[in-house]
Amino acid sequence: MPPVSEIILFASLLIAAGAVAGILAGLFGVGGGAILVPVFYQVYGLVGVDDAVRTHVAVGTSLAIIVPTSIRSFNAHRKRGAVDMKILKDWAIWLPLGTILASAIAAYISGAALRTIFAVLSLLIALRMFLNRESWRFGDQMPGGFLNAVAGAGIGLFSGLMGVGGGVLSNLWMTLWGRTVHQSVATSSGVGVLISIPGLIGYAWAGWGEAGLPPFSTGFINWITVLLVIPVTLMTAPVGVRLAHAMSRRQLEVGFGLFLVAVSARFFYSLL
Template sequence: MILDTSAGELLPLAFALAATGAISGLLAGIFGVGGGAVIVPIVDLVLAALGYDDSVRMHLAIGTSLGVIVPTSFRAFMAHRRRAAINMEVLRSWLVPVPLGVGLASFVAAVSTGVQLRATFACLAFLLSLKLIFNLKAGRVSERMPGWPVRALAGIVVGFLSALMGIGGAVLSMTYMTMFGRPIHEAVGTAAAIGVLVAIPGALGYMVAGWGEPGLPPFSLGYVNLLAVAVMIPLSIAVAPYGVRIAHMMSRRQLEVAFGLFLLTVAVRLGVTLFA
């Protein structure tokens, strides 16, 4: 953990993180996402502008994103639980597989370079952008959810890919559930609960993975920056309603295309940096 609190380093970092929280909250409100897909590329860009080394930037962006998602995913989980919109059978069956996948992702992150993590995020963002822009829907495979071991393996994959991207896993878990005949509202509610299973062990895993690493910003616990978490959560929550207002001026299809174009831009920018 680094606690270098010199004003010359701390003030620009705090200001940049505040701006990041506001931007991510606005975009999250517009596009209806948990924030991870927005936070990771913006934090990576901010850290690059502030001169932090490439070897820690993407790790920090992903770990910090998971830290920010912890309270927001828990809040969403409790709200959906009150509405009885969670498939408890699926949730119970993923209590071990999803955190197991998250743990594997934390280990992979610990031994991966920033370039490798950036390439992974870029590829997954690119695929998701195509899905949104071209309105590609996963076909319904069955009217029944698969049992063991298929469901357990799916949980591991959801946890692994989510933790590698720094997202709550809503898109992945919702796609899986709707492929097997579950109603969309049930899939959304369960996805919020899955976000808790991803975010908490994910944040802890990235803390452990980055413990003692040199070159981290002030107030970093491993690859989770506590200053970023403290600054970004209230600002993103405060700004999100303005994004929601903008969203209500657009159709669902316009939102999908807009978010797809955002992800495509992120993927291309990250791809360009890989060859810079």
């Protein structure tokens, strides 16, 4: 058993991460996973979690924590009338399907591969946020049919591999089709609900019986982390929602971009 000082440090870091993640969930329409995954990766390393499963546990546990955080954020945005429910209904099958595929892939790829996916996607999306122009649109109406299905499944797939609630990618997709950033943020909180629940189930299955898992884990879900972090994220998510509605479109874009650059840099550094 680790020394008491290490346990206290572990708990303190997780609680701090939960507070930041909750604010980000409301502010950017993400489930908080983009901050939780790199923080969990670092904290698990401090307490000696096996490198072979460390990234997987960080991603899977992040998705588990996103479940209540996304629900809380979604309800707060919906009360303000900012959520486009039609988009969520159109993606109700495709988002979970992509997330389940992600968990199946995660069962076979390395932690370094997961971190690379996370870093590259974060950087690309950050660049889009910094260089955004009003003219950069595919159209003024969200597509339906096959393209809509591919978009939903793709968002679920890559979000599941990153351990995020889908806000990162769905924000990008919706703004390219003429949605305002505020409406995209609000609707993305609902995307997080559709991704995180199948993600929790999938990562629990994907890591079942793996060696080197931390204590009290079901597959790649660590329940100690879940129990410590969820209460904090639930308390702080409404703070982020209030901040989001007080900021301009450009402020949200630049803030989101800076945040993603920092996350990407951290994971690229971990690959050295």
